Amino acid sequence: MAATIVETAPLVLNVGVVLLAAATMGFVARKFGLPAVFGYILTGLLVSPFTPGFVADNNQLALLADIGVVLLLFEVGIEIDLKRMSKENRSILWGAPAQIAIGVLIGTPLFLWLDMPLFGALLLSLSIAISSSVVIVNITRSPRRTINSATGDAMLGWAIMQDIVGVSAAVLILTVFGESEKSLPVAIAGLFGFILLAYACSKLLPKLLRMVRWEKDLFLIYSVSVGLVLAALGTVVFGIPMALAAFIAGLSINQSQDTDEVRKALLPFRDLFAVLFFVVIGTLIQPSKLSEAWPFALIFLLLVVVSKTIPTVLLVRLGKLGVQKIQFGVGISQIGEFSFVLGSIAFAQAAITEAQYTGLLVAVVISIVASSLLVRKVGLKPADKN
Numbered sequence: 001m002a003a004t005i006v007e008t009a010p011l012v013l014n015v016g017v018v019l020l021a022a023a024t025m026g027f028v029a030r031k032f033g034l035p036a037v038f039g040y041i042l043t044g045l046l047v048s049p050f051t052p053g054f055v056a057d058n059n060q061l062a063l064l065a066d067i068g069v070v071l072l073l074f075e076v077g078i079e080i081d082l083k084r085m086s087k088e089n090r091s092i093l094w095g096a097p098a099q100i101a102i103g104v105l106i107g108t109p110l111f112l113w114l115d116m117p118l119f120g121a122l123l124l125s126l127s128i129a130i131s132s133s134v135v136i137v138n139i140t141r142s143p144r145r146t147i148n149s150a151t152g153d154a155m156l157g158w159a160i161m162q163d164i165v166g167v168s169a170a171v172l173i174l175t176v177f178g179e180s181e182k183s184l185p186v187a188i189a190g191l192f193g194f195i196l197l198a199y200a201c202s203k204l205l206p207k208l209l210r211m212v213r214w215e216k217d218l219f220l221i222y223s224v225s226v227g228l229v230l231a232a233l234g235t236v237v238f239g240i241p242m243a244l245a246a247f248i249a250g251l252s253i254n255q256s257q258d259t260d261e262v263r264k265a266l267l268p269f270r271d272l273f274a275v276l277f278f279v280v281i282g283t284l285i286q287p288s289k290l291s292e293a294w295p296f297a298l299i300f301l302l303l304v305v306v307s308k309t310i311p312t313v314l315l316v317r318l319g320k321l322g323v324q325k326i327q328f329g330v331g332i333s334q335i336g337e338f339s340f341v342l343g344s345i346a347f348a349q350a351a352i353t354e355a356q357y358t359g360l361l362v363a364v365v366i367s368i369v370a371s372s373l374l375v376r377k378v379g380l381k382p383a384d385k386n
Helices: 002-031 036-046 058-079 082-088 091-113 118-129 133-141 149-177 184-211 216-236 242-252 259-284 287-318 325-331 337-348 354-377
Strands: none
Touching: 002 036, 002 058, 002 259, 036 259, 036 354, 058 133, 058 149, 058 216, 058 242, 058 259, 091 118, 091 149, 091 287, 118 149, 118 287, 118 337, 118 354, 133 149, 133 259, 133 337, 133 354, 149 184, 149 242, 149 325, 149 337, 184 216, 184 242, 216 242, 216 259, 259 354, 287 325, 287 354, 325 354, 337 354
C-alpha cells in the first residue's frame, strides 16, 4: 500500500498544482474584468512543455478534461427542453443548421484557395462554424451576465442544435474523406443503435433514481456514473463521439421527475473537470510557432465574424426569434471545444499544418475571451455603461 501511495502521489500532486494554479489565474483574470476561462488557458500555457518551470502530465489532464466535457454536455442535454424549444423558438431548429451550412460554404472555398486538402478545408470550416457549448453555458449562468432569460435559453438551444448538426456532419466528413475504417451505413447504424440504447436507459434510469432518491450518496454516484458509462459506450461500442453521446444520453432522460436533482448532483463535478479542458488547450500552444500561426489565427477570426456572427444575426431577424439580436450573435461567436477536437483530428491526419493548427488554438483563445467580454457590453443600457 505504501509503495502504491508513493507511485500515485506525483499524479495527485500534478492535478492539485494545476487546479490550484487554474483557480488563482481564473481569480486574477476576473479581477481584471476578463473571463476566468482566459486564466485557465494561460495556466495551461504556463505548465506546458513549451515554457520553463513546472510541466504537467498532459495525458492525465486530458483524461480529466474529457470527463468534464462529458458531464457538461450530459447536464446540458438533461436541461434542454426540446418540446418547449420547438414551440417557443422553432426557428432555432432550422436557423442553427442554416448558419453551419453558410459557414462551411464560405470557409471551404477559402481554405481550398489556401492550398488545404478538401478533408482539412471541410473540417476546419465546420470547426469554425460551431460555437462552444461550455462557454455559452458560462455566459448564460455568469453572475455578470447582461442577457435576459429568453436570449440565454435561445443561445443554449442554438448551441445544442449546432452540436447535433455539427457532429453528424463531422461523422459524414470523416467517413467519406478521412481515414475512418467504417463505411457510411455502418456509421449511421451506430448512431441509431446508440439512440436506442439511450431510449432504453430513459425508461430504466428514472425508476432507479426514484428507488435511491433519499440516499444522497447513491443518487450522486448513479447520476455521475450513468452519464460517463453511456458516453463511453457510445464511443467504444457505437463509434459516436463522446460529446454527442453524452448529450444524447442527457436528452434521453430529461423528462424524468428527478432530472433537476440529477443536474444539481452533476454541477460540482462538471465545473471542476471542465476547467481542465481549457488548461489542456493552453498546454498545446507553442510560443515558438506563434509568428507562423498569427496570419492563420487572424483569418480564422475574420471568418468567425463573416461566416457566423453576421449570418446568425440575419437568421435570427429572419426567424423573428424573440432575443436581443446583436447580443445573441456576439454570444455564439467563438470557436470552442468541438472545434478543437475537429482541428486535432485534421492535424493528426496531416490535413492541416502545425502553423494552421496553432493558429486555430490561438483563435480559440481570442474568440472565447472576446465573445465573453463583448456579450456583456452589448447588453448594457447606455446608463449602465457610465
